[in-house]
Amino acid sequence: MHPLVSQSPPRDFLPPQEEARAFGKARNRILRTLLRQTFARSRFRVTLIVVLTSLLWGVMFWMFADGFWFLKTTITQPDTHALAVGGVFSAFFFALMLMLVFSSGIILYGSLFRSREIAFLLTIPARTGRVFLHKFQEAIVLSSWGFVLLGSPILLAYGVVSVAPWYYYAMLVPFIVSFVYIPVSIGAIICLFVVRRFPDNRTGVLAGGFLLLAVGGIWTVWELMTGPSNDLLTLSWIQEILGRLRFTDQRLLPSWWLSAGLLDAAAGAWAESILFFTLMISNALFFRQLALWRAGKTYRAAYSGLYGKTVRRKRFRPMRFDRLLYRLLSPLGPAMRLIIVKDVRIFRRDPLQWSQFLIFTGFLVVYFILVPYFTYGVSSTSWVNMVSFLNLAVVGLLLSTFTTRFVYPMISLEGRRFWVLGMLGVSRRTILWSKFFFAAGGAIVPCTLLVLISDLKLEVSWLIVVSHQLTCVVLCLGLAGIAVGFGAWLPNFRADSPSRIAAGFGGTLTLVVSTLYILIVVLLTALPTHFFTAADLTNFGWDIDTQTGLRWWLGFWLAAGAAASLVLSAVATLAPLWIGFRTFQHTEF
Numbered sequence: 001m002h003p004l005v006s007q008s009p010p011r012d013f014l015p016p017q018e019e020a021r022a023f024g025k026a027r028n029r030i031l032r033t034l035l036r037q038t039f040a041r042s043r044f045r046v047t048l049i050v051v052l053t054s055l056l057w058g059v060m061f062w063m064f065a066d067g068f069w070f071l072k073t074t075i076t077q078p079d080t081h082a083l084a085v086g087g088v089f090s091a092f093f094f095a096l097m098l099m100l101v102f103s104s105g106i107i108l109y110g111s112l113f114r115s116r117e118i119a120f121l122l123t124i125p126a127r128t129g130r131v132f133l134h135k136f137q138e139a140i141v142l143s144s145w146g147f148v149l150l151g152s153p154i155l156l157a158y159g160v161v162s163v164a165p166w167y168y169y170a171m172l173v174p175f176i177v178s179f180v181y182i183p184v185s186i187g188a189i190i191c192l193f194v195v196r197r198f199p200d201n202r203t204g205v206l207a208g209g210f211l212l213l214a215v216g217g218i219w220t221v222w223e224l225m226t227g228p229s230n231d232l233l234t235l236s237w238i239q240e241i242l243g244r245l246r247f248t249d250q251r252l253l254p255s256w257w258l259s260a261g262l263l264d265a266a267a268g269a270w271a272e273s274i275l276f277f278t279l280m281i282s283n284a285l286f287f288r289q290l291a292l293w294r295a296g297k298t299y300r301a302a303y304s305g306l307y308g309k310t311v312r313r314k315r316f317r318p319m320r321f322d323r324l325l326y327r328l329l330s331p332l333g334p335a336m337r338l339i340i341v342k343d344v345r346i347f348r349r350d351p352l353q354w355s356q357f358l359i360f361t362g363f364l365v366v367y368f369i370l371v372p373y374f375t376y377g378v379s380s381t382s383w384v385n386m387v388s389f390l391n392l393a394v395v396g397l398l399l400s401t402f403t404t405r406f407v408y409p410m411i412s413l414e415g416r417r418f419w420v421l422g423m424l425g426v427s428r429r430t431i432l433w434s435k436f437f438f439a440a441g442g443a444i445v446p447c448t449l450l451v452l453i454s455d456l457k458l459e460v461s462w463l464i465v466v467s468h469q470l471t472c473v474v475l476c477l478g479l480a481g482i483a484v485g486f487g488a489w490l491p492n493f494r495a496d497s498p499s500r501i502a503a504g505f506g507g508t509l510t511l512v513v514s515t516l517y518i519l520i521v522v523l524l525t526a527l528p529t530h531f532f533t534a535a536d537l538t539n540f541g542w543d544i545d546t547q548t549g550l551r552w553w554l555g556f557w558l559a560a561g562a563a564a565s566l567v568l569s570a571v572a573t574l575a576p577l578w579i580g581f582r583t584f585q586h587t588e589f
Contacts, residue, residue, distance in 0.1 A: 104187035485576025
């Protein structure tokens with residue numbers, strides 16, 4: 001008998017172990033190549049981002065450590081202090097869990113159904129579950145890198161202040177990784193279910209999602225509408241605040257397991273901490289396996305249902321909003337106006353972009369509505385001023401996240417379609433300026449409005465209101481210039497996903513520089529205004545001349561801080577744009 005006839009029929013798939021090894025080798029090879037190219041060509045950039053990231057991490061660690069020391073010295077009763085810290089941790093991890101569910105679902109929708117790579121992976125002889133797991137692991141990294149950078153300072157600061165034992169620090173990473181798996185798995189299951197069941201009814205799905213968010217927001221506002229009636233930082237005030245955050249302290253929530261496990265480890269109860277860690281690991285594996293089983297059953301059918309439907313060709317008619325926007329931008333010139341309208345239309349048609357914008361903006365609006373109901377007393381003017389400036393910093397940090405996530409990748413995404421713009425005869429400088437005006441104009445209106453609502457609800461002085469509006473405009477212009485300039489200076493034309501572009505080297509550098517810029521600008525305007533409005537010089541027994549002289553120096557400091565913020569804004573706006581202009585002018589497409 002011929003040898004070929006006696007052979008067994010070929011297998012359709014590799015064995016699971018070899019298939020996993022093949023995907024792992026491909027991922028490791030891509031990672032090694034990227035690292036080798038980065039360190040060979042961009043050593044200065046790597047050094048710069050490491051230095052800036054370390055500086056940002058150090059500043060946040062110092063702030064959190066100072067806050068925990070404040071709680072430790074203010075709340076002297078051990079039981080009350082433990083309840084206060086536990087409430088803070090539970091609320092923090094609960095909010096993080098909700099955001100991870102939404103963000104991971106959106107990221108997985110983009111990587112599982114919108115990525116060009118997935119069309120190739122679904123045609124090779126690989127199991128559907130393995131393809132899903134490949135993208136699922138990428139979503140784990142993309143969803144958790146921000147938490148590692150911004151969440152590690154608070155955890156390490158609490159360990160240092162509470163003099164935690166060594167195993168508290170050893171268990172931080174395993175606890176965090178196992179915790180991240182649970183919300184990302186839940187987000188993956190929701191993403192697969194929505195795409196499989198409602199491929200043609202995106203409007204209904206979005207309406208249902210926003211209805212759920214509205215119901216949750218109304219319920220939260222109803223629970224917290226009546227603010228604490230006790231004095232600030234008293235025992236009754238703390239108990240009332242913890243009572244209002246009790247909905248995050250549920251025993252069935254993974255966020256509570258994480259909080260309780262870390263607090264037990266910090267307190268020296270290592271046996272209880274190990275029990276919570278075992279519970280977290282088992283649930284992480286369960287939800288991961290549940291998401292993998294769901295993907296094996298429905299992923300290919302969902303993908304085929306999404307792209308296999310018949311699309312009716314619609315007659316193009318410009319929307320009234322586009323025509324109105326085109327008229328409002330008349331001072332910019334026709335070419336720049338058309339590019340801005342095109343960018344607005346792309347943003348409006350992409351659910352991955354505007355859904356994230358609405359979700360985080362909704363959370364911020366609810367927070368600003370609820371801030372005044374946590375009353376601080378009429379005499380604590382300095383505390384109200386500090387809260388108002390913290391609100392301004394929150395708006396700036398949120399804006400930096402959006403500019404890094406949406407504005408920075410715009411130049412990279414234009415690279416594949418740049419031949420269209422080149423045939424139109426539009427100069428590259430006009431393209432970059434249009435991106436800048438799109439980012440700055442889209443940020444100034446909502447940010448200034450949110451800050452104005454916060455200041456009016458807190459009933460701060462008009463000097464602070466004007467200072468906040470000026471600072472907000474300065475932040476919007478500077479962050480837009482940094483994102484657009486760095487996007488032209490450090491583009492990534494290989495990746496087609498905005499999330500992957502933003503998570504790369506240039507996106508991380510943009511986020512770090514934007515955060516440092518926000519901190520400097522807020523400090524330049526917050527400290528002088530705070531001392532100028534909150535200082536009560538009559539309580540020190542000084543004479544009129546001394547009071548007048550000190551008042552003059554405080555006013556000079558206020559004016560100097562405002563002038564310095566304007567100069568810094570001009571530098572942060574124009575310098576990155578100038579660097580981006582030079583690089584973009586000589587870029588080959």
